[in-house]
Each structure stands twice: as C-alpha cells, then as structure tokens.
Amino acid sequence: MDENKVIICRCEDVTLKEIRDAIREGFTTVEEIKRVTRSGMGPCQGKTCGLLIAKEISQMTGKPMEEIELQSIRPPYGGITFEEVTKGTVMENDK
C-alpha cells in the first residue's frame, strides 16, 4: 500500500502519509491533526476521516481507540446556504 496514494480526508485531499507524518511529529489528537493538516475542515466535517485518523493514532501510539476523542461536532450538521438560512430552511426535494 502506497500511503501517498491513500486519501484519508476526501474533502481536503489529505493522504495517509500526511496523517502519519503529523502523528510522528507529536500531534496525537484528532483536533491537533485537523489543525495541522486541514483534515476534517471540509464540508463533511470529519464524518469520514475522523474515525480513520483516530485509528491511525491508536495504532501508532498504542492508545486504545475508546480513549481517543473525536473532533468537536459543530453546527450546522450539514452544509446550508445563506439563502436557506435567511428564507427559512428549504429541503432539497421541495424545490
């Protein structure tokens, strides 16, 4: 497996190599890795990469998965346009 070709964060195009480099540099929490690599800052807010990063941290540091905190979940839960906010939320199917 070429860790340069494995994408962990699809929104921000962050590779497995970048995640592992960050952990080796001493960033051993999901929140820190988010800030160093931008993983989890895209539209899905880490819904995909958060767990994958936690797993990498667990494997590289030996810390059990259940002790690794995931990133903070921030509102809004899904992307919403400014227009939807100002006019009241309109569901995609209603248009």
Place this chain on the structure above:
Amino acid sequence: MKNKANVVIIGGGVVGCSIAYNLAKKGVKDVVLLEKSYLSSGATGRCGAGVRQQWGTKQNCLLASESMHIFEHFEDILQIKRDIELKQKGYLLLAYSDKELEQFKKNIVVQHSLNIPSILLTPKEAKEIVSDLNIEKLVGAAYCAKDGHANPFQVTLGYAEAAQRLGVEINKFTEVKDIITKNNTALGVQTNKGFIECKKVVVAAGGWTQNIVKMAGLDLPIYSERHEILVTESVKNVLDPMLMSFSYNIYCQQEPNGSFIMGYGPENEPPSYNMESSWEFLETMSKKATWLLPPLKNIRVIRQWAGLYNISPDRQPIVSQINQLEGLYVACGFSGHGFMLAPAVGILMADIVTGDQLTYNVILDLERFNRGEIIEEPSVV
C-alpha cells in the same frame, strides 16, 4: 517535565508561544510553557485569522506594522520551515457615514506617519477592488493592500517549534492548578503533573487569564466575552481583501483555501466563558453577509463556532508586570486582536521580563488605568 524553571509561561496560544520564543532568543534559559490542552486550542485557534495595520492610534499602528514585518519574513526570522499562508490582498474598511469617513482620514494620517501604505477610496473604487460588493449606502472606504490573512495554527506552531529549538520546554495537556506565592513573591506553579519552582510566571491564557491570576490572589480588570464566527465551503477565489465595517459590524474574508470566514461583534453579550454556537448568530450573519456580498447567497455554511475575546477597560492589550506580586507578568485583554499583534507582543514581554528597555515606544502596562492614561482606539469591531 522540569521541576525547576527560570520562567514559566501559562498559555500555549500564539501570544504564549511568541513570548516563549522571544525569551529564549534573548538567551533566557530554562523557560517552560504550560498549556492545558493542545497548542492554539483557545482564542488563537478560533480567531478570524486577519492581520491588519489600519489602526487609529500610533502605538497600535506601530505594533501591527512591526508584527506584519515579522509575518512577512516568518520562516527566515524564526529559522523554521512552516508555511503560515500569509496572504496580503488587503483590508477594505467600509464607511457608511461622513463621520466614519472623517475618522478614516484621520487614521490614515497616523498610519502614513509609520509608512503604512493605506489609501482612501470612493465607493466606485471600492467596487473595482471587490466587484461583488454592494455599495448601496457606502460613503467611502479605506484600503491597505499590505493587510491580509495568516494561518493562526501554523503561526503558533512555528513559534513553538522555534522556541523548542532554542531550549524551551513545552508541555501540552498540562493544567495549572495553583500559583504559589510567599511574601508577595511568586515561588512556583502547581500543575496536574507536578510542581515547578520558578522565579517568574507569565500568564498569557487568553480568556482564562483572570482565573489564573486569581490563583495568586489578584484581580485583573478584564473579562471574557463570547464571539461567534463561521466558515463556508471552499469556492474559487472571488474576494481578495478582508471586508470590514465598524458601523455595519462585520468582518468577512476569503481564506487562501477558498473558504469564506466571517463574524461580527455581538450586542448585549454578557461576560461569560460560554463557547456554544447559536442559531441567532447564523441567521444574523447570513443576512449581513448576503446584503454585503449578494452572490454569497448560494454558498454553503459548513461550520460555526465561538471563542472568547478577553476584554480590557480600553479594549487594548495589557502587557505588563504586576506590581503587587514580584515575578508575575500578564499579556491579556487583547479584545480580539491578539493574533495579529502577537509577534510584537512577544518581543515586548521578553523586554519586560528581562528588564530591558522596551523595543517599542508604547504604553500597555496595567498601571495606565490608575494613571488615567486610557488608550482610545477608534477602529475596533
């Protein structure tokens, strides 16, 4: 963790890390920095990432332009490899009344005395810089092409890395529990990982500074207040400068990665440590943003969060020793401008701690409030 230090710095935000680096650079040995979470986890990592030099007081202009000089040469000065994503595409300050425009004119005179390249613009000229800008009700604008954006995480980590290279010990996830004093002198800091005996304690804990100083039995005239902010999905580059208005109350810029980041100063926000997001903010921000830049209506908000402004009586930083307690120093009260002033503040605090003459001719000591020397800065959000 060391159990003895020369200087203990409490707070691993951009200000604490800048102080740590500058102390080590001056040759101070055995500097230890303590951070209760990860570096930049407080106000630094929650800020709007803007760096501006367009201020109304001479000392703010001086600190901001000296800081900008350091941002411009960050990798060379700190001797590190870290891209701080500096973007100098300007700040466009919007005036919605003649009074506001008059103030901008006065500010520009001050700025020019320090070679800050700001200019006054007509609404039409403002629209030439930002074609999507709604110029209805706009009277004029001030613009400095050298203002802009930098990445707060990378700047903080850059200072931390450079400080560590010079011998500073940085302890993340280390919480301060007490400051031990005797006969009005600081003796050391108790943490959740042990006691550190030290001669000097520098508190740069952002929104929590007053609580930390209280551990030493002292009250500071500062308080913390929630400010909210949001970021959108990343789109192609359409907005170069930071847009900012004091009267319409907004700041908004597009970051180098394509996301828009924006916020406003809350009204009637009580002092607190509340860092929850609110739907009221999302709604008001959406209205403000789409009025100012109508094409934004189709862009998606992907995340909102909040952080703490640490506010001083004149909304200016307090970078000072504390006369009542030998060996205690604070850098606080940044009132929303800590990130952009941190490079110069680190140099100043290193001067104060080592007893050297101040590198910059500014008054930021705590005693100014007793002397009645309040700094009146007209240009704050």
